[in-house]
Amino acid sequence: MTSADQLREEVRAWLAAEWTGLAPAPDRWSTTPERIAWLEKVVAAGYAVPTWPVEWFGRAWPAELADVIAAEFESAGAPGARQDKYSIPANTVLAFGTEKLKHDLLRDVLTERSRTCLFYSEPGAGSDLAAVRTTAVRDGDRWIVNGQKVWTSGAKTADYALLIARTDWDVPKHKGLSYFVVPMHQPGVDIRPLVQITGESHFNEVFLTDVEILADYLVGDEGKGWRVLQTALAYERSIMGDGARASRHGSIADDLVALARERGRLADPVIRDNLATVLALRELNALNNARAKAAAEQGTSSSVMSLGKLAMSGILHAEARLRTDIAGPETLLAGDANPVADDVNFLALNAFFTSIGGGTDQIQRTIIAERVLGLPKEPEIDRDLPFRAVRRS
Amino acid sequence: MAISAAETEQLREAVRDLLADRCTETDVRRVMATDSGYDPELWKQLADLGLPGLLIATEHGGVGLGAEELEAVSEEIGAALVPSPFLSSSVLTATLIDAAGSEEDKRRLLPGLADGSSIGTVAVTGPAGSWTPEGVAVQANGTLTGTASYVTFGQLADVILVVARTDDGFGVFEVAPAAPGFLRTAAEVFDPTVRLSQFTFADTPARRVGTAGWEAVQKALDLSTVALAGEQAGGARKIFEKTVEYLNTRVQFGRAIGSFQAMKHLAADRLLDVESATSAARHAAADGGPGAIALAGFACAEAYETVALSAIQMHGGIGFTWEHPAHLYLRRARSGAQLFGNSRLHRERYLVSKGA
Numbered sequence: 001m002t003s004a005d006q007l008r009e010e011v012r013a014w015l016a017a018e019w020t021g022l023a024p025a026p027d028r029w030s031t032t033p034e035r036i037a038w039l040e041k042v043v044a045a046g047y048a049v050p051t052w053p054v055e056w057f058g059r060a061w062p063a064e065l066a067d068v069i070a071a072e073f074e075s076a077g078a079p080g081a082r083q084d085k086y087s088i089p090a091n092t093v094l095a096f097g098t099e100k101l102k103h104d105l106l107r108d109v110l111t112e113r114s115r116t117c118l119f120y121s122e123p124g125a126g127s128d129l130a131a132v133r134t135t136a137v138r139d140g141d142r143w144i145v146n147g148q149k150v151w152t153s154g155a156k157t158a159d160y161a162l163l164i165a166r167t168d169w170d171v172p173k174h175k176g177l178s179y180f181v182v183p184m185h186q187p188g189v190d191i192r193p194l195v196q197i198t199g200e201s202h203f204n205e206v207f208l209t210d211v212e213i214l215a216d217y218l219v220g221d222e223g224k225g226w227r228v229l230q231t232a233l234a235y236e237r238s239i240m241g242d243g244a245r246a247s248r249h250g251s252i253a254d255d256l257v258a259l260a261r262e263r264g265r266l267a268d269p270v271i272r273d274n275l276a277t278v279l280a281l282r283e284l285n286a287l288n289n290a291r292a293k294a295a296a297e298q299g300t301s302s303s304v305m306s307l308g309k310l311a312m313s314g315i316l317h318a319e320a321r322l323r324t325d326i327a328g329p330e331t332l333l334a335g336d337a338n339p340v341a342d343d344v345n346f347l348a349l350n351a352f353f354t355s356i357g358g359g360t361d362q363i364q365r366t367i368i369a370e371r372v373l374g375l376p377k378e379p380e381i382d383r384d385l386p387f388r389a390v391r392r393s
Numbered sequence: 394m395a396i397s398a399a400e401t402e403q404l405r406e407a408v409r410d411l412l413a414d415r416c417t418e419t420d421v422r423r424v425m426a427t428d429s430g431y432d433p434e435l436w437k438q439l440a441d442l443g444l445p446g447l448l449i450a451t452e453h454g455g456v457g458l459g460a461e462e463l464e465a466v467s468e469e470i471g472a473a474l475v476p477s478p479f480l481s482s483s484v485l486t487a488t489l490i491d492a493a494g495s496e497e498d499k500r501r502l503l504p505g506l507a508d509g510s511s512i513g514t515v516a517v518t519g520p521a522g523s524w525t526p527e528g529v530a531v532q533a534n535g536t537l538t539g540t541a542s543y544v545t546f547g548q549l550a551d552v553i554l555v556v557a558r559t560d561d562g563f564g565v566f567e568v569a570p571a572a573p574g575f576l577r578t579a580a581e582v583f584d585p586t587v588r589l590s591q592f593t594f595a596d597t598p599a600r601r602v603g604t605a606g607w608e609a610v611q612k613a614l615d616l617s618t619v620a621l622a623g624e625q626a627g628g629a630r631k632i633f634e635k636t637v638e639y640l641n642t643r644v645q646f647g648r649a650i651g652s653f654q655a656m657k658h659l660a661a662d663r664l665l666d667v668e669s670a671t672s673a674a675r676h677a678a679a680d681g682g683p684g685a686i687a688l689a690g691f692a693c694a695e696a697y698e699t700v701a702l703s704a705i706q707m708h709g710g711i712g713f714t715w716e717h718p719a720h721l722y723l724r725r726a727r728s729g730a731q732l733f734g735n736s737r738l739h740r741e742r743y744l745v746s747k748g749a
């Protein structure tokens with residue numbers, strides 16, 4: 001087998017020969033032809049999903065070895081490596097999808113030729129995701145979907161959606177769900193943008209009317225969608241603990257010390273105290289992640305693993321407060337003429353992306369308490385009722 | 394010397410087993426009520442495991458291990474609330490002698506500390522309690538004059554080191570227990586598991602130990618901070634575990650109280666504190682740099698205090714009783730948060746290490 005040092009050399013040489021940089025995509029929801037061409041190369045080289053089986057673009061390597069690749073890509077600033085760690089759709093489809101679905105989807109997802117979005121939340125089902133009412137009914141070799149999704153990030157640019165839908169109303173809510181991949185470009189998919197508190201509009205409400213899905217695009221078994229969803233959500237939560245989107249204008253540095261110095265606030269004792277708090281929160285999270293990773297590599301489980309997303313919510317809100325303190329009354333202002341204030345205000349609002357999106361902090365705490373600490377489960381009064389009989393808002 | 398992770402784990406388990414047996418809550422309470430504040434029997438058994446000599450070189454009768462092993466052992470000591478001069482004698486004093494002393498000093502003083510037959514302490518700060526050069530309130534001028542406060546296990550010590558101001562900065566001095574003009578007074582302490590004294594010197598004869606100045610003192614304080622951080626992480630974890638256990642057994646409204654979200658959510662937040670403290674303490678031990686030590690210095694102290702406070706709240710009325718151990722952890726958390734420099738000092742050092 002390849003040793004870590006050999007691999008490092010290999011990747012370094014490969015990057016030196018191939019990587020010449022990329023103009024940034026306009027935002028995280030879109031891509032560019034140059035980027036797709038680059039990702040094609042990464043996939044072909046086996047660096048996109050190195051831990052995956054060889055027949056699906058991988059090299060069947062252990063995680064430690066694969067991390068070497070990620071590290072080299074990161075220091076070169078090159079994207080696309082280790083999607084086996086962060087791509088929700090790719091990992092979900094690899095784990096649970098049919099051969100046809102893997103064949104149709106995986107390569108295009110890894111190269112961003114196809115983009116995906118998540119059809120999970122509904123007006124009546126957010127935290128209580130098992131309460132979805134969007135319905136899929138089997139019709140020969142197809143499923144027909146009707147219903148409404150909401151808060152769907154990136155729906156406008158997506159080619160496929162990962163859908164959780166109800167396929168049986170007569171059993172308790174967790175048992176009547178199935179998981180699908182839905183092609184977005186078809187009649188009956190009606191996307192309406194919603195304006196976010198940041199003024200942007202990356203999420204949407206989506207109305208689904210007689211939307212068709214191939215039977216092969218059912219992911220996992222009929223009625224077993226909750227399990228697939230849990231796996232996909234666990235991925236999402238672990239990724240969301242890793243970091244968050246930076247500023248809107250790029251006018252404020254991530255370096256909070258530099259920001260405080262630049263604004264002449266570094267000697268203010270209150271600022272200093274908050275600064276120490278925030279820098280420590282960041283560093284502690286990084287140290288926790290390193291411990292979680294070490295535990296994972298030794299094959300032991302660590303309670304630290306589940307803490308990243310909750311920690312990140314706290315960090316982002318605390319950073320926003322500190323930045324606001326540093327910028328002061330300038331945060332009264334907005335717009336391109338006030339880029340610093342605009343960035344600070346943006347970050348203060350966007351912190352909710354992590355503390356609501358992908359499951360709220362409250363839900364996350366409950367999960368940690370029950371699954372990690374072993375505290376008694378929440379009583380669920382509707383757990384054993386047929387879904388038809390369940391109360392709704 | 395460094396040993397493998399597996400060997401460190403063995404050492405940790407040996408200490409844990411001994412403490413589970415010999416330092417139960419009943420033992421802690423018994424020792425708390427004594428004058429000396431430590432258990433000579435247990436101290437001997439800890440010595441049999443090599444603990445007092447953990448950091449002392451083998452040539453001076455010690456085990457010659459480093460910060461990471463120290464941190465691991467400290468987690469266990471903190472978890473069991475061991476009332477002992479370990480931190481004071483085996484960490485602070487031993488390290489200071491190693492950093493400041495001449496070969497002769499080491500040959501004479503370290504073997505006794507290593508086998509636990511003598512107990513050391515270091516008097517650093519005056520009434521300011523700042524553990525910084527500014528805090529030192531003893532003047533050396535041929536003899537020593539002045540006051541040192543918050544001296545850990547001062548009544549017990551027979552190896553007594555004093556940090557004093559000299560013409561050329563700061564020096565470390567050794568004072569004989571029976572030296573004229575030397576008075577030690579036991580302070581009444583909030584946390585009976587960590588004893589403190591006040592030392593006064595009036596024209597007290599003393600012998601300078603080596604020629605080292607404040608850097609040697611800082612080195613000893615840094616290692617003590619690592620050990621203390623380990624104790625704090627271990628103490629936080631222990632009282633948190635006890636709390637989670639209680640949440641599963643105490644029933645109200647026909648349900649275990651741990652099934653209520655208010656409790657679950659507090660518990661999840663405290664788990665983050667416990668794990669972060671553990672990460673910080675272990676990182677400080679592995680890294681050894683000023684930034685890592687400063688981070689552990691406040692993150693572990695603050696986490697421990699928060700976890701111990703929550704533990705009392707989550708236990709309700711029983712947590713407010715003397716009988717329940719939660720307050721012993723809070724006491725230890727509060728005393729640790731002041732010893733060898735408080736959060737404010739560590740936060741400032743941390744910022745400086747980050748270029749601020």
Ligand SMILES: Cc1cc2nc3c(=O)[nH]c(=O)nc-3n(C[C@H](O)[C@H](O)[C@H](O)COP(=O)(O)OP(=O)(O)OC[C@H]3O[C@@H](n4cnc5c(N)ncnc54)[C@H](O)[C@@H]3O)c2cc1C
Pocket residue numbers: 117118119120121122125126127128150151152153154203352353356357358359360361362363366654
């Ligand atoms: C920026 C952003 C992007 C998103 N992107 C997507 C996406 O792409 N696809 C998608 O499907 N969804 C997406 N979401 C939706 C997100 O997953 C939900 O908003 C989230 O799960 C909360 O659901 P809800 O909004 O219905 O709030 P609710 O569930 O109604 O919650 C309201 C409040 O009640 C609390 N609450 C609810 N239940 C409990 C409970 N059992 N215990 C304690 N407190 C409780 C919540 O914590 C919250 O404070 C996104 C959300 C945001 C903010």
